[in-house]
Amino acid sequence: MKIENEKFIAWPLIKKTLEKKEKEKELSYEQKNALEHLRKFSKLSEKAATEMAEELGKIERLKEKHIVSIINHMPQDLEELRVLFAN
Numbered sequence: 001m002k003i004e005n006e007k008f009i010a011w012p013l014i015k016k017t018l019e020k021k022e023k024e025k026e027l028s029y030e031q032k033n034a035l036e037h038l039r040k041f042s043k044l045s046e047k048a049a050t051e052m053a054e055e056l057g058k059i060e061r062l063k064e065k066h067i068v069s070i071i072n073h074m075p076q077d078l079e080e081l082r083v084l085f086a087n
Contacts, residue, residue: 007064008069010049010053010068011041011042011049011071011072012045012048013046013049015038015039018031018038019035042072043074049071052071056070066084070084
């Protein structure tokens with residue numbers, strides 16, 4: 001399989017998509033596990049995540065993957081932020 005492009009998506013947006021899909025039909029095993037994980041660990045609402053992404057996007061040096069990582073993990077201090085940028 002060839003990967004043509006890659007897009008980074010914040011957890012709150014994925015959570016919303018899976019919850020919408022869950023109402024329409026039964027989720028697969030993997031989707032159920034992912035949704036359960038997101039319900040436990042996704043810390044922001046979709047609106048807050050979108051607003052934060054817009055604000056972080058104004059910082060020119062931040063790549064999309066860093067912005068999404070910050071939103072997903074919500075680092076509490078500089079050391080946690082450094083860990084995210086180490087990847």
